[in-house]
Every structure is written in C-alpha cells, then in structure tokens.
Amino acid sequence: MTIGSGGYVLINPGKPVIVDVDVEGDGKLTEINIPVSIVDLPRAKRETTSFEFRFERPWDGKWQLQGSYVWSRSYGNYEGGVKSDNGQNDTGLTQDFDEPGWMDGSTGLLPNNRTHAFKLFGSYAIKNNLIAGANLRVVSGRPYGCIGTYPKDDGRASLTGVSAWYCNLTGKDDGAKLTPRGSQFTGAWTSNLDLSLAYKLEFTKFGQSTLRLDIFNVLNSQRAVDYNEIGNEADGKPNLFYRVPTQYQAPRSVRLGFSYEF
Structure with missing residues (x-):
C-alpha cells in the first residue's frame, strides 16, 4: 500500500488496522497500526433467534397434513452479502462499513426479519391416480x-x-434525526395459497406418466412486499415517495406440466 494511492482497503470492522506502507517511497515497508478508536467502525453483528412449532399427519395412502408456526428475530448491523435496505444486490460489495457515519443507527431489526410465519401443507387422494394438494403461507411484513x-x-x-440512517421528514431546518434501521414502520402481512392436481396416466408399461396442474396465488393476493426506504433526496429535502410500495406479490399464474419416468 502507498499513501495517497486511493482505492479501498479491506479490513475487519471493529478491529485495529495493521498495514505495511512504503512511507518514503524507497521500497521499504513500515508497519502502521491504526487503533479501533481512529478507524471508528463497529464490529459486524448479526444474530438470528427462532422458535418453531410444527405438527404432521403422515401420508397413509389417502391424505396427509403438516403445518408450522415460526417466531423469529433477526438483529444486527449488517444483513450479509447483500443489502436489501437500499437494493444493493452485488454480493459482498455493499456500502456497509464504507464510512463510519453510515453505520450510525445501523443496528436494528434486519430486512430478512419476519417475526411471524405460518405454513400449512396437505394432499388428498381423490382417486388412486388423482391427487390434490394445497400449500398456504402467511407471514408478517419486514x-x-x-x-x-x-x-x-x-x-x-x-x-x-x-446512505445514512438520518432523515429529515419535516422539511424544516431543524436538522435530520437519527432513524435507526427497522424503527420507522413495518410492511404488510402477506398470504399466498397454491393448489395442485396430479393425474397419473393409466398406461405404465414402459414407465410412469403424470399430468400436473399448478395454480399459484389462487386468491390473486396483491399485497405490497417491499417499500421505498429512502426518506430524503440528496439535497436533504423529503422524498415524496418514502414508504410507497415498490413491489407487490406475483399475480395468479397457472402451470401445466407433463412428466415421464422410466
């Protein structure tokens, strides 16, 4: 590394930075130890806690049913390889820990936090060669x-x-306030019901053939699944699109399939 060379230095946040620098430009390296107090970056932290309650009625040739409820909490100051808060999906290259001020208020409930999740799945043999299935999922917003x-x-x-967890939502000259991650509002609950029908064809001399019909999002639920989290423009003015939905559930769709096993 050369002083003034620009670019980025990869470090472990929350720990001292030890680098070898060609201080005099003569090819000789000098070790420089920059303490945590000067680096001014917190340690990376991400914790997930969950409790699952489940039941199952095994398949007996006629029907089966299973379901679960999960309570979970995902908390920390970075999501991981990507950053859903601002839409950065370039794995490992988010702005996290790039500048100390951007980490103020970064500790909180993370984007992948879904406090409540209910799942229910079942199947029923209408006939020996005709099986119906259903899959229901209900989750709380992030x-x-x-x-x-x-x-x-x-x-x-x-x-x-x-890029910072500071916002001025009033437009007044009272300065931006610290708005910690996950502290302002929660997205809507979403539910999704899928149905399926599988029909095994009779001719099986050379293998097993199956026709399958899948209907996704049967009720055509159209709840928002993502919202604009940017509260201010670059000039500090309030963003009129803050809290506006940016993505909705995929609409109802149908898939017809055929499989042949031998």
Missing part, C-alpha cells in the same frame, strides 16, 4: 427504517450521498 444524508460536517461520512 421492518423498515429511513435512509437519508449524513447531517454532520465532522468528516465521518460524505455529506452528499443518501
């Missing part, structure tokens, strides 16, 4: 924060990028 510009001129973060 938590959202408010992303805006960093308001302090202290060198801890860029003042122009919309």
Whole structure:
C-alpha cells in the first residue's frame, strides 16, 4: 500500500488496522497500526433467534397434513452479502462499513426479519391416480427504517450521498434525526395459497406418466412486499415517495406440466 494511492482497503470492522506502507517511497515497508478508536467502525453483528412449532399427519395412502408456526428475530448491523435496505444486490460489495457515519443507527431489526410465519401443507387422494394438494403461507411484513444524508460536517461520512440512517421528514431546518434501521414502520402481512392436481396416466408399461396442474396465488393476493426506504433526496429535502410500495406479490399464474419416468 502507498499513501495517497486511493482505492479501498479491506479490513475487519471493529478491529485495529495493521498495514505495511512504503512511507518514503524507497521500497521499504513500515508497519502502521491504526487503533479501533481512529478507524471508528463497529464490529459486524448479526444474530438470528427462532422458535418453531410444527405438527404432521403422515401420508397413509389417502391424505396427509403438516403445518408450522415460526417466531423469529433477526438483529444486527449488517444483513450479509447483500443489502436489501437500499437494493444493493452485488454480493459482498455493499456500502456497509464504507464510512463510519453510515453505520450510525445501523443496528436494528434486519430486512430478512419476519417475526411471524405460518405454513400449512396437505394432499388428498381423490382417486388412486388423482391427487390434490394445497400449500398456504402467511407471514408478517419486514421492518423498515429511513435512509437519508449524513447531517454532520465532522468528516465521518460524505455529506452528499443518501446512505445514512438520518432523515429529515419535516422539511424544516431543524436538522435530520437519527432513524435507526427497522424503527420507522413495518410492511404488510402477506398470504399466498397454491393448489395442485396430479393425474397419473393409466398406461405404465414402459414407465410412469403424470399430468400436473399448478395454480399459484389462487386468491390473486396483491399485497405490497417491499417499500421505498429512502426518506430524503440528496439535497436533504423529503422524498415524496418514502414508504410507497415498490413491489407487490406475483399475480395468479397457472402451470401445466407433463412428466415421464422410466
């Protein structure tokens, strides 16, 4: 590494940075130890806690039924390889830990947090060669924060990028307020019901053939599954589209399939 060379340095956040630098430009490296207090980045943290309750009635040749309820909590200051808060899906290259000021308020309920999840699945043999199935899933919405510009001129973060957990939603000159991740609102509950019908054809001399009909989202539920989490524009003004849905459930669809096993 050369001082003034620019670019990025890969470090372990929350730990001292130890680098070898060609200070004099003569090819000789000098070890420099930058303490945590100067780096000013927290340790990466992500914790998931869950409890599952489930039941099952095994298939007996006629019908089966199984279901579960899961309570879970995903908490920390980074989601992982991607960052759903601002839509960064370039794995391993998110803005997390890029600048100290962007990590203020970053600890909270993470985007993959779904506190409640109910699942129910069953199948029933109408005839020996005709089986119907159903799959129901109901989940609570994920938590959202408010992303805006960093308001302090202290060198801890860029003042122009919309990347910090600070927002000014009033438009007044009272400054942006810290709005920790997952603390502002929660998305809507969503439910999805899928049905299926499988018919095994009679001619099986050379193998087993099956016709299958699948109907996804039978009730055509159209609840929002993602919302705009950007509260401020780059100039600090309130974003009029904050909290507006950006994605909805996939509409009802039908799939017809044929399989042959030998």
